[in-house]
Every structure is written in C-alpha cells, then in structure tokens.
Amino acid sequence: MSQQNTEPRRFGIRARLLALLLPGLVALLALDSWNDYRALSETVANAYDQSLLEPVKALGNSIVVRPDGKVQVHEAFSVEAMFAATSARYKHLHVGITRVGTDGPETTLMGVPDLPPPPVAPPDLSAGKPVFYDAWYQGRPVRIAALRQTVYDTHDTLPSRDGAAWQVLIQAAESTGPRTRAVNESLQQEVWRDARMLLVVTLLVWLGVAWTLRPLERLRASLRERQPDDLKPLDSTGIPQEVMPLVDAVNHHIESHRAMVAEHSQFLADASHQLRTPLAILSIQAGYAVRETDPDRMRESLRAIVTQLARTRRLSEQLLALAHATHQNNAGGAPALVDLNAVARAVVLQYLPLARENDQDLGWIDARGDIPFEPTTEPMRPVLPVHANEAELHEVLSNLVHNAIKYTPRGGSITVSVRRDARYALAEVCDSGPGISADRRVSVFQRFQRDASSEARAMQGAGLGLTIARSYARRNQGDIELADAGSADGANGPASTAGAGLRATLRLPLASVK
Numbered sequence: 001m002s003q004q005n006t007e008p009r010r011f012g013i014r015a016r017l018l019a020l021l022l023p024g025l026v027a028l029l030a031l032d033s034w035n036d037y038r039a040l041s042e043t044v045a046n047a048y049d050q051s052l053l054e055p056v057k058a059l060g061n062s063i064v065v066r067p068d069g070k071v072q073v074h075e076a077f078s079v080e081a082m083f084a085a086t087s088a089r090y091k092h093l094h095v096g097i098t099r100v101g102t103d104g105p106e107t108t109l110m111g112v113p114d115l116p117p118p119p120v121a122p123p124d125l126s127a128g129k130p131v132f133y134d135a136w137y138q139g140r141p142v143r144i145a146a147l148r149q150t151v152y153d154t155h156d157t158l159p160s161r162d163g164a165a166w167q168v169l170i171q172a173a174e175s176t177g178p179r180t181r182a183v184n185e186s187l188q189q190e191v192w193r194d195a196r197m198l199l200v201v202t203l204l205v206w207l208g209v210a211w212t213l214r215p216l217e218r219l220r221a222s223l224r225e226r227q228p229d230d231l232k233p234l235d236s237t238g239i240p241q242e243v244m245p246l247v248d249a250v251n252h253h254i255e256s257h258r259a260m261v262a263e264h265s266q267f268l269a270d271a272s273h274q275l276r277t278p279l280a281i282l283s284i285q286a287g288y289a290v291r292e293t294d295p296d297r298m299r300e301s302l303r304a305i306v307t308q309l310a311r312t313r314r315l316s317e318q319l320l321a322l323a324h325a326t327h328q329n330n331a332g333g334a335p336a337l338v339d340l341n342a343v344a345r346a347v348v349l350q351y352l353p354l355a356r357e358n359d360q361d362l363g364w365i366d367a368r369g370d371i372p373f374e375p376t377t378e379p380m381r382p383v384l385p386v387h388a389n390e391a392e393l394h395e396v397l398s399n400l401v402h403n404a405i406k407y408t409p410r411g412g413s414i415t416v417s418v419r420r421d422a423r424y425a426l427a428e429v430c431d432s433g434p435g436i437s438a439d440r441r442v443s444v445f446q447r448f449q450r451d452a453s454s455e456a457r458a459m460q461g462a463g464l465g466l467t468i469a470r471s472y473a474r475r476n477q478g479d480i481e482l483a484d485a486g487s488a489d490g491a492n493g494p495a496s497t498a499g500a501g502l503r504a505t506l507r508l509p510l511a512s513v514k
Helices: 013-062 076-083 177-225 241-291 295-327 340-357 390-407 465-475
Strands: 063-065 071-073 091-099 107-111 131-137 140-152 165-175 337-339 361-365 385-387 413-420 424-431 479-484 502-509
Touching: 013 063, 013 076, 013 091, 013 131, 013 140, 013 165, 013 177, 063 140, 063 165, 071 107, 076 091, 076 107, 140 177, 165 177, 177 241, 241 295, 337 340, 340 361, 340 390, 340 413, 340 424, 385 502, 390 413, 390 424, 390 465, 390 502, 465 479, 465 502
Parallel strands: 361 413
Antiparallel strands: 063 071, 091 107, 091 165, 131 140, 140 165, 337 385, 413 424, 424 502, 479 502
C-alpha cells in the first residue's frame, strides 16, 4: 500500500501570478467603477436638476402684479404643461406669496400647497438663487428646486399701495425614481463592462503564463521520458532567461554525476583488472603446492603464496583508501588543527624499521632545527599548524615514504624534512632512487599508472600510492609536487646531483594559532 504524501501542495507559478494580479485588478476596477459611479451620479443629478430648474425660472418670470393690486401667474397653464410633458406622474409645482411686512399666511397661487418647505434660511435662497434639496412627499422621495424672490407693486394709482411688496416662493418637485433608475442602469452597464474587462485580462494572463511556461512543461516531459542511465545535459532551447541559471545548475549537476559514474565504472574496471592478476598467480601457486610432494618445495610455494597475499592485501588496502579519498566528503564540520611536524615525525618513526631492513638511511629534519629524535620531545604547541584530518595527512606521508623506500635501492638514502615558507607548511620526502622523468610527473598521479623505467617496473607496484596521496592532500586544501631531488628551492634535503632521485613535496596552507 503506497504511502500518501502528507506534504502540503504548493501553488504553481500560474496560480501565484493569478493570486497576485487578480486582487489588484479587481481593486483597480472597483475603484474605477466607484469613481465612474460618482461622476455619473453627479452628471445625472445636474442634468435632472437643470430640467427641474427650467419651470421654476419660467414661473419666476411669469409672476406679475395686476393693476388692481393682485399677484398672479401669467401663462401658468403653459408652464405647467411644459413641466408635465415628459411624465405627468409624481411631478408637482407650487407658487405661494406672502405680503412683506405682514404675518399673514402664505397664499398659494398655483399647484399643491403642501410641498416640503426649503431648508431654514438658506443663504442662496434669500439671495434670489435657486436651491435644490431632497425630501419626502406623499410617501415618496422627491427632489425639489426652490426659488424665493420679491415682487413689487409698480402701480401708483392708489396711494395706499405705494411700496407694496410680496415674497414669492416657487417650487418644482419630482420623484427621484427616474434619476435613480438612470444611475443604476449606467452603473450596471459599467459593472458588466468592467467584469468583461476583468475576464479578458484574466484570460490574457492565463494564456501568457501558459505560453511562458510551455518550455518548462516540455523540459519536465523530457525529464520524465528519460531513461535512468541517460546523463545528457538538458536542452535549454527556448528556456526563459530567468530559468537559465536553474537549467545550468542542473546541467552542472548532471555533468558532475556523469563524471562520477564514469569514474566509478573506470575504478571498478581497473580494480577488477588489478586484482585479477594476483588472484590468478595465487591460484597457480596454490595448485602447484597441492601437487608438490617434496616438503621443501611445498614450503617454498607456500612462502610465495604468503608473499603474493601480502601484495594483494596491500593492493586491496590501497583500493579502499583510494575509494575513500576520492568519493567521501569530510564529516564533522571544520577540520581540526594538526601539527604537520608531529605527523611527519610519527611517519618516520613508523617506517624506520622497514628502511633499516632494506639497508637504507631514513633521515629526519625537524622544522625547529636540530632537535633530538626522541619520543619525549613532543612540543606542547604545534610547530607547523594546519587545518586538516590527521589520519589523512598520515596516509599521505605514509604513501610518499613507502614509495621512497620501495624505489630507493639498498644502501640509498631517504630524508623527510618539514619547513615553512610565507604562507604554507611543507613536508618533503627526498630519496636517492631512480626518480621520475619530467614528462611523467603528471601522469603518475593517475591511478594504476607506473613509471615506465625498467627499475620502476621491477618494483611491481600497483600505481596507487601517489594517486591516494594527492587525493587526500587536495581534500585538505593542499597538493603534492614532484621534482628532482637536486632541484630543491630550500636548504633542507640531502645533497644530490641534479636529476638524481625524487623530491615529493606536500604543501598545505598554514593555520593561525591564537
């Protein structure tokens, strides 16, 4: 039963863009619709107010005082007919007069007498300017235009009427339903227009994102169709520029993986080839020992088997060390502080019996100068501090010293010296052996590569010592350099003629000690 993936589903680029753009577009369209609604409402209100003001002005121009002193509306029927021409329902007129200087009630000359009065003492109304206000009349909302003006009696036939004046209030009211419907219809059209615009923009964004992501979809499909052993770089044709760094990083990872797989395959092939020969020799020697009846010859065959087993064991150990040095990463955080002088000194002590067995002079030059070569003289503080793995440094120097002992003839000399320069700690292994020609000093660091000289071939080495040494050195930010024993750039090392012997130098960055 497959285990369900409990990881929350992440939003894709398309969903993220829509989630980012749509709220902003909706907000902008809503703001635009609101502004349009306000502008439209104001425009409709002004248009309706102007149409409402026309009968008020017409009535204001029609107020006259007759010779008998009565105030009347001239051609009131025509004005009322014009006002009711568009729609006779819910439209009302009112003309009322009040004698100036008296407290008498208002007299209605025309229209309904109970229209809501204008606001109390509006400045524009008292100045003879029309005002507009909203009110309720007969249970409906209405819009009213009002105009207050004063008319004077200009007839002077009767002295008692001299200076007579009347305050005239003219009002025109209509229901707000038509203007509200007009605004609502326009708003509805605006909303539908904005909705269509939003739909088109959403579709364009969706199509644009889909078109932009199409190369990534093709890339994903090509990756799914790949075989597990297909390590070709990804095709970056048509990939957007913003995604190219990701594709380049993936291609770099694929190339690194391809190189690692090729290196593993080559390592297994080389290791199988190197182990096949000693195993075949062991099989032949064992078969010969089984058939042998002479005890002396049988013991001779067994000694040969033991010798071959020792070589095979050494080869196996070197193969394991090479695999560790090449394919494993350092663990445990930052490397420790190690004294290169102490590590080199321990390696010399380790190989001193082997050198004496081969009648070789294994010498030691301490970084501090002429210091007695005794175990009790270990310094309390590091002489040459470096940041490295102590076991790996020990393996590096062990391989260098072991190679020097193996290739140096009996009676020869080997010197291990440690010194420093401006920024580096140096450990040098100098021998008086056959050396390595200058054109071979690069290839000998490749695994299973041996020096082509007859003396080197006679040693029967596996060709892994220098490979392991350089791999460990580089893992610790160092390197190994090869030169003639007589070409040293320092004062340390044995005296030798130019071109005789080999000088292998391990170079590591010095570490600061507080």
